[in-house]
Amino acid sequence: MAKNLDKTYDPSKVEGRLYQKWMDNKYFHAEVDRTKKPFSIVIPPPNITGQLHMGHALDNTMQDILIRFKRMQGHSALWQPGTDHASIATEVKIVKKMAEEGITKEDIGREKFLERAWQWKEEYGGVIVDQLKKLGSSCDWDRERFTLDEGLSEAVEEVFIKYYNKGYIYRGARIVNWCPVCQTAISEAEVEHGEKNGYFWHIKYPIVGSDNFVEIATTRPETMLGDTAVAVNPDDERYSHLIGKKVILPLVNKEIPIVADRYVDMEFGTGVVKITPAHDPNDFEVGLRHDLEQINIMNDDGSINKNGGKYEGLDRYEARKQMVKDLDEQGLLVKVKEHTHNVGMHDRCNSVIEPMIKQQWFVKMEELAKPAIRVLKSGDLKFVPERYGKIYLHWLENIRDWCISRQLWWGHRIPAYYCEDCGEIIVSKEAPEKCTKCSGTKFHQDEDSLDTWFSSALWPFSTLGWPDNTDELGYFFPTNVLVTGYDIIPFWVVRMVFSSMEFMGEVPFDTVLIHGLVRDSQGRKMSKSLGNGIDPLVVVKQYGADALRLTLMTGNAPGNDMRYYDEKVEASRNFANKIWNASRFILMNLENIEEREVALDELTPADRWILSKANTLVKDVTENMEKYELGIAVAKLYDFIWEEFCDWYIEMVKPRLYNDDDDTKAAALWTLKNVLITSLKLLHPYMPFITEEIFTFIQDKEESIMVSEWPGFKEEWNFTAEESEIELIKQAVRSIRNVRAQMNVPPSKKAKVFVVSDKEEVRNTFQKGKVFFATLGYANEVVIQNNKDGIDNDAVSTVIEDATIFMPFAELVDIEKEIERLKAEEKKLESELDRVNKKLANERFVSKAPEKVVAEEKAKLEKYSSMMEQVKERLNNLIAK
Numbered sequence: 001m002a003k004n005l006d007k008t009y010d011p012s013k014v015e016g017r018l019y020q021k022w023m024d025n026k027y028f029h030a031e032v033d034r035t036k037k038p039f040s041i042v043i044p045p046p047n048i049t050g051q052l053h054m055g056h057a058l059d060n061t062m063q064d065i066l067i068r069f070k071r072m073q074g075h076s077a078l079w080q081p082g083t084d085h086a087s088i089a090t091e092v093k094i095v096k097k098m099a100e101e102g103i104t105k106e107d108i109g110r111e112k113f114l115e116r117a118w119q120w121k122e123e124y125g126g127v128i129v130d131q132l133k134k135l136g137s138s139c140d141w142d143r144e145r146f147t148l149d150e151g152l153s154e155a156v157e158e159v160f161i162k163y164y165n166k167g168y169i170y171r172g173a174r175i176v177n178w179c180p181v182c183q184t185a186i187s188e189a190e191v192e193h194g195e196k197n198g199y200f201w202h203i204k205y206p207i208v209g210s211d212n213f214v215e216i217a218t219t220r221p222e223t224m225l226g227d228t229a230v231a232v233n234p235d236d237e238r239y240s241h242l243i244g245k246k247v248i249l250p251l252v253n254k255e256i257p258i259v260a261d262r263y264v265d266m267e268f269g270t271g272v273v274k275i276t277p278a279h280d281p282n283d284f285e286v287g288l289r290h291d292l293e294q295i296n297i298m299n300d301d302g303s304i305n306k307n308g309g310k311y312e313g314l315d316r317y318e319a320r321k322q323m324v325k326d327l328d329e330q331g332l333l334v335k336v337k338e339h340t341h342n343v344g345m346h347d348r349c350n351s352v353i354e355p356m357i358k359q360q361w362f363v364k365m366e367e368l369a370k371p372a373i374r375v376l377k378s379g380d381l382k383f384v385p386e387r388y389g390k391i392y393l394h395w396l397e398n399i400r401d402w403c404i405s406r407q408l409w410w411g412h413r414i415p416a417y418y419c420e421d422c423g424e425i426i427v428s429k430e431a432p433e434k435c436t437k438c439s440g441t442k443f444h445q446d447e448d449s450l451d452t453w454f455s456s457a458l459w460p461f462s463t464l465g466w467p468d469n470t471d472e473l474g475y476f477f478p479t480n481v482l483v484t485g486y487d488i489i490p491f492w493v494v495r496m497v498f499s500s501m502e503f504m505g506e507v508p509f510d511t512v513l514i515h516g517l518v519r520d521s522q523g524r525k526m527s528k529s530l531g532n533g534i535d536p537l538v539v540v541k542q543y544g545a546d547a548l549r550l551t552l553m554t555g556n557a558p559g560n561d562m563r564y565y566d567e568k569v570e571a572s573r574n575f576a577n578k579i580w581n582a583s584r585f586i587l588m589n590l591e592n593i594e595e596r597e598v599a600l601d602e603l604t605p606a607d608r609w610i611l612s613k614a615n616t617l618v619k620d621v622t623e624n625m626e627k628y629e630l631g632i633a634v635a636k637l638y639d640f641i642w643e644e645f646c647d648w649y650i651e652m653v654k655p656r657l658y659n660d661d662d663d664t665k666a667a668a669l670w671t672l673k674n675v676l677i678t679s680l681k682l683l684h685p686y687m688p689f690i691t692e693e694i695f696t697f698i699q700d701k702e703e704s705i706m707v708s709e710w711p712g713f714k715e716e717w718n719f720t721a722e723e724s725e726i727e728l729i730k731q732a733v734r735s736i737r738n739v740r741a742q743m744n745v746p747p748s749k750k751a752k753v754f755v756v757s758d759k760e761e762v763r764n765t766f767q768k769g770k771v772f773f774a775t776l777g778y779a780n781e782v783v784i785q786n787n788k789d790g791i792d793n794d795a796v797s798t799v800i801e802d803a804t805i806f807m808p809f810a811e812l813v814d815i816e817k818e819i820e821r822l823k824a825e826e827k828k829l830e831s832e833l834d835r836v837n838k839k840l841a842n843e844r845f846v847s848k849a850p851e852k853v854v855a856e857e858k859a860k861l862e863k864y865s866s867m868m869e870q871v872k873e874r875l876n877n878l879i880a881k
Contacts, residue, residue: 004584004587004588004591004697005580005583005584005587005693005694005697007584008577008580009544009576009577009580009690009693011540011543011544011545011546011547011576011689011690012541012544014689014690014693015134015136015540015544015545015689018688018689018692018693019133019136019689021704022138022704022706023141025703025704026142027071027138027704027706027707028079028138028139028140028141028142029140029142029143030076030077030078030079030140030476031076032076032471032472032474032475032476033076034475036074036075036076037074037075037076038075038076038077038078038475038476039067039070039071039075039076039077039078039480040077040078040079040080040476040477040479040480041063041066041067041078041079041080041479041480041481041482041483042080042082042459042460042463042479042482042509043060043063043079043080043081043082043139044059044482044483044484044488044492045081045082045083045084045145045147045456045459046083046084046128046132047083047084047086047089047090047128048083048084048085048086048090048121048124048125048128048146049086049089049090049093049124050086050127050128051127051128051131052128052131052132052135052535052536052537053526053533053535053536054518054526054533054534054536054552054564055485055517055518056128056131056132056536057135057518057536057548057552058515058518058552058556058562059483059484059485059515060132060135060137061135061548061549061552061553062483062513062515062553062630063079063137063483064079064135064136064137064138064549064685064688065549065553065625065630065685065686066481066483066625066628066630066685067079067138068138068684068685068688068706069625069685069710071138071706071707072681072684072685072706072707072708072709072710073710074709074710076475078140078143078476079137079138079139079140080139080140080143080145080463080464080476080479081129081132081137081139081140081141081143081144081145082144082145082146082147082459082463083125083128083129083144083146083147084146084147084452084455084456085121085146085147085148085410085411085452085455086452087406087408087410087411087449087450087451087452088182088184088186088348088406088408088452089348090117090120090121090410091117091408091409091410092182092348092349093120094113094116094117094120094410097120098116105409110409113409113410114409114410117409117410121146121148125146129141129144131536131537134537134540134545135536135540135545135548135549136545136546136549136688136689138688138706143463145462145463147452147455147456147459148411148412148455151462151465152455152458152462152463153412153455154467155455155458155461155462155466155467156412156450156454156455156458156462157412157415157429158467159454159458159499159503160414160415160427160450160454161415161427161428161429162503163363164427165427167364168363168364168367168368169361169362169363169364169404169427170361170362170364171359171360171361171362171416171425172359172360172362173294173357173358173359173360174284174357174358174360174362174401174403175278175279175280175281175284175355175356175357176355176356176357176358176360176403177190177191177344177346177353177354177355177403178300178353178354178355178356178358179346179348179349179351179353179354180298180300180301180302180316180351180354181302181346181349181351182346182348182349182351183300183301183407184406184407184408185358185360185403185405185406185407186346186348186353186403186406187402187403187404187451187453188400188490190346190347190348190491191344191345191346191347191353192344192345192346192347193342193343193344193345194342194343194345195340195341195342195343196340196341196342196343197338197339197340198219198338198339198340198341198343199219199336199337199338199339200217200218200219200269200336200337200339201217201218201219201221201324201327201333201336202215202216202217202270202333202334202335202336202337203215203216203217203218203221203224203250203327203332203333203334204250204331204332204333204334205230205247205248205249205250205272205274206247206248206250206332207242207245207246207247208245208246208247208248208255209245213247214230214232214239214242214247214258214270214272215270215272215334216230216269216270216272216273216274217269217270217337218274219339219341220279220320221320221323221324221327222297222304222311222316222317222319222320222323223274223276223279223280223297224249224250224251224252224274224276224323225251225252225295225297225304225307225308225309225311225319225323226276226277226278226279226295226296226297226307227249227252227256227274227275227276228256228275228276228277228287228292228293228294228295229256229257229258229259229274229275229286229287229290229292230247230256230257230258230259230272230273230274230275231258231259231260231261231263231264231272231273231275231286232258232259232260232261232264232271232272233260233261233262233264233265233266233271234260234261234262235262235266236264236266236271238271239258239271239272242258243258243259243260244257244258245257245258246258250327250330250332251309251323251326251327251330252309257290259275259286259290259292261286261289261290263282263285263286275287275292276295277292277293277294277295277357278294278295278296278297278356278357279296279297279298279354279355279356279357280355281355284357294357295307296356296357298316298354298356300407302315302316302354303315303316303319304316304319311323316354324336360403360404360405360448361403361404361405361414361416361446361448361450362401362402362403362404363401363402363404364401365399365400365401365402365498366399368498368501368502369396369397369399369498371498371501371502372396372494372497372498372501373393373396373397375497375501375507376389376392376393380506380507380510381497381507381509381510381511381512382510382511382512383511383512383514384511384512384513384514384558384559384628385514385558385559387559388486388489388512388514388559391486391489391490392489392490392493392494392512395489395490395494396494396498399494402451402495403451404450404451404454405446405448405449405450405451406448406449406450406451406452407447407448408448408449409449410449411449411450411452412449412450412454412455413445413446413448413449413450414445414446414448414449414450415427415428415429415445416445416446417431417432417443417444417445417446418443418444418445418446419435419437419438419440419442419443420440420442420443420444421435421438421440421442422435422437422438422440424436424437424438426443431443431445453491453492453495456492456495456496457492457495457496457498457499458496458499458503459496460477460478460479460482460496460500460508460509461473461477461500461503461504461508464476464477466503466504477504477508478500478504478506478507478508478509478510479508479509480509480510480511481509481510481511481512481513481628482496482508482509482511482512482513483513483515484512484513484514484515485514485515485516485517486514486515486516486559487517489512489514493512496508511628513558513628514558514559515556515558515559516559516560516561516562517561517562518552518561518562518563518564519561519562519563519564520532520534520563520564521563521564521565521566522563523561523563534564536548539569543569543570543572543573544573544576544689544690545688545689546572546576546686546687546688546689546690547569547572547573547575547576548569548572549686549687549688550572550575550576550634550638550686550687551564551568551569551571551572553630553631553634553686554568554571554572554631554634554635554638555631555635556630556631557631558628558629575638575641575642576687576690578641578642578646579641579646579679579680579683579690579694580690580694582641582645582646582650582676583676583694583697583698585650586650586669586672586673586676586698587697587698589657589669589672590669590673593669595669595670595673596666596670597670598666598667598670598671600716600717602664602666602667603667603671604656604664604667604668604768605722605725605726605765605768605769606649606652606653606722606726606769606772607653607664607667607668607670607671608719608722608723609649609719609722609723609725609726609727610644610645610648610649610671610675611671611674611675611717611719612717612718612719612720612722612723613640613644613723614640614645614674614675614678614679614717615713615714615717615718616713616718617636617637617640617678617679617682618678618682618711618712618713619713620633620636621633621636621637621682622710622712622713624636625685634683634686637679637682637683637686640679641679641683645675645676645679648730649671649672649675650672651772651775651776652769652772652775652776653668653671653672653772654772654775655771655772655774655775656668656771656772657669673698673699676694676698677695677698677699678711680694680695680698680705681695681705681708681709681710681711682711684705684706688705688706691705692704692705692706695708725765725768725769726769728762728765728800728801728802728803729765729766729769729772729773729776731800731801732755732766732773732777732800732803732805733773733776733777735798735799735800735805736753736777736778736798736805736807737777737778738798739796739798739807739821740778742821743796743817743818747778749778750778750779750780751778751779751780751807751808752779752780752781752782752783752807752808753773753774753777753779753781753782753783753805753806753807754783754784754785754788754790754791754795754805754806754807755782755783755784755785755803755805756785756786756787756788756791756803756804756805756806757784757786757802757803757804758786758787759802759803760786762802762803763784763785763786766782766784766803767784770782770784788806791806791808792808793877793878794808794815794878795807795808796808796818797822797870797874799825799867799870799871801863801867802866804870804874815878818878819875819878819879822871822874822875822878823875825871826868826871826872826875829864829867829868829871830868832860832864833861833864833865833868836857836860836861836864837861839857840854840857840858840861
């Protein structure tokens with residue numbers, strides 16, 4: 001056979017070389033091939049500002065597993081890669097860098113700023129892509145896209161114009177979530193709500209024409225400067241006589257009306273609320289109903305503007321302090337109560353957002369949401385796990401119009417032009433030559449850019465060439481599965497679905513596979529503030545990409561968070577070493593041997609057992625992977641390779657391999673090789689590098705495991721009888737080892753082993769497996785018989801199903817200890833018999849339980865009774881002695 005593997009597996013010498021081989025051979029590249037079934041996944045495009053973190057590593061490992069699996073199954077499998085321009089995140093970084101040079105955006109102007117942004121993208125934009133490659137991600141890098149590239153920008157303009165012409169996009173003054181730090185509007189999905197300790201300030205609003213007042217409670221006293229009314233519930237008898245009257249707005253000293261509105265909760269607070277239409281979404285709606293003035297009292301940086309009178313120029317929180325002080329001095333502050341309330345913060349910079357009325361661009365969501373709701377309810381779209389569909393539905397059923405304009409320069413500029421003569425808005429891809437309203441010829445383009453998510457909402461079809469009707473679009477769309485975290489269901493999943501329904505007329509993918517967060521060993525979220533983040537690339541450098549990938553998938557269940565432990569990665573590295581050493585052993589035994597095909601009837605029961613086990617594994621793993629149960633599939637693989645193949649089968653065949661006269665040696669080698677190749681193929685999606693390296697050494701029929709054929713279940717490899725036989729021998733070996741361990745007998749001390757059974761088929765099983773049974777059971781001789789003739793009374797015994805194993809250990813064993821051990825076994829069997837007898841004596845159980853379950857309990861009774869008889873007999877013999 002070919003050269004052998006290195007003595008130890010060194011990922012650093014293997015991974016880069018193999019990845020380059022795959023790239024050079026274009027194994028990742030997918031073509032339109034009508035003879036094959038397509039399978040496609042789009043990558044959640046990482047930000048160009050990004051550094052690979054554990055969330056990326058998990059997300060991309062899951063996608064890579066699926067794409068490698070489907071590629072091996074013969075699909076034309078496309079994993080569409082790309083990156084996101086990430087308008088806010090990127091602009092913030094560039095502005096910060098410029099600040100270090102002492103310049104601002106405004107100093108250099110939009111054009112020069114964008115030149116810097118593109119330079120920044122060229123310099124840093126590819127970092128995360130290179131990092132994904134180190135993980136083994138088999139994306140089709142020939143098709144890499146960027147959300148600001150020419151084709152995607154054309155798609156964005158096309159969508160904006162189509163929405164606008166259909167009446168779905170409008171410009172208007174509405175309450176938006178304003179970030180005073182980033183100085184831009186953000187969407188509801190970008191607001192993180194969290195509990196914060198604050199206060200309720202109770203304030204008197206004097207009633208005009210009387211000495212009385214109403215008391216209001218507010219958590220944001222600075223917004224009083226923009227109050228244009230106070231409101232009470234029309235059914236609230238306490239205040240019905242005040243409706244239509246006016247109060248004096250404290251500190252501003254102007255009269256504002258008392259209005260009646262059912263929005264007011266009579267049970268909450270004092271039952272009187274201040275109405276600030278420009279700074280609260282609910283107040284905005286009340287203001288529209290009562291035709292109230294909208295007074296914005298804040299600048300974009302969160303400071304008080306000219307509408308704030310003497311407080312102009314103060315930061316919102318400084319103004320709050322000063323206003324509370326002034327209210328107190330004027331006798332208008334009733335009390336201050338501690339209060340815990342929900343506060344919205346910008347998920348990018350963690351600053352408290354300020355609801356503010358602004359002229360912005362919006363997408364009307366009511367009609368667009370309906371098809372997206374329908375496809376989930378009809379089953380055309382499904383979530384794994386299913387429970388995450390509720391988050392999706394909740395967002396769509398309670399959706400507000402989407403604010404899509406951002407006061408940023410880095411991004412897709414809004415394709416809207418304003419006539420400088422009459423103010424007419426014209427939406428088009430190019431600046432118009434003439435105004436359709438006044439025939440004016442001077443225009444300026446809207447300064448705002450679009451929300452980043454506007455372009456990534458089109459990702460599944462824009463990356464395939466839409467709006468052009470390309471071959472790729474017709475073949476790979478709709479895609480199959482989207483792998484993503486639960487945190488971006490409202491940001492991205494919802495928006496991709498309604499965009500795709502609107503422009504493609506179908507869902508962008510049929511399944512959304514949700515994964516959880518990777519937490520630290522204490523269960524905490526990884527974050528910069530806690531300093532508990534683990535850099536995946538550091539782990540890859542230390543343990544190899546395969547070990548990290550296996551760790552991320554071990555115990556992983558869809559939708560559930562997982563904990564990261566160093567010990568888990570070490571265990572994964574040890575698993576890689578186990579496979580490597582087993583493969584080296586097999587290769588060494590194949591050296592200088594002329595291999596030949598082996599007929600199934602040449603195989604021993606042990607060969608048939610492992611072949612049958614591997615065959616069942618193929619079926620189980622394939623089924624699990626088709627259901628996205630990636631953690632369950634890899635657990636079965638791990639157990640099979642480590643225990644059944646390495647710890648049992650390889651040990652079973654060693655006596656045959658070491659005996660040149662054994663005529664079953666060829667069958668053993670054929671079985672070892674076939675089971676190893678099957679195992680490597682099943683494991684490849686999870687651990688691509690080590691499996692490829694071994695595969696190229698162990699066989700030469702297929703050029704790469706990446707493009708090899710996925711194993712299928714073979715009926716002719718289904719040996720259930722041999723499986724039962726070998727499992728019985730394994731049970732006997734385990735029992736022998738347990739007894740010897742309890743008695744501290746070292747493995748080097750061989751002993752004669754008697755197998756006693758009155759069943760011929762059991763005796764035959766041990767006869768056929770005698771050679772390896774002797775090795776595994778530390779026996780210098782194995783005697784198989786139907787009675788206890790020739791066995792000393794002081795022989796140590798262990799009972800298995802339908803047989804008793806005896807070992808003449810009298811000189812090595814403390815007989816008192818053996819009596820003690822047998823009594824413990826007797827007690828254990830008594831407990832089992834008691835449980836089974838009670839169950840079978842229960843008429844309800846016997847009459848209502850399925851026949852199969854009752855039969856199983858009866859079989860247990862028979863088994864435990866037989867074992868008990870043998871234990872008692874053994875005890876009697878020893879005690880008599």
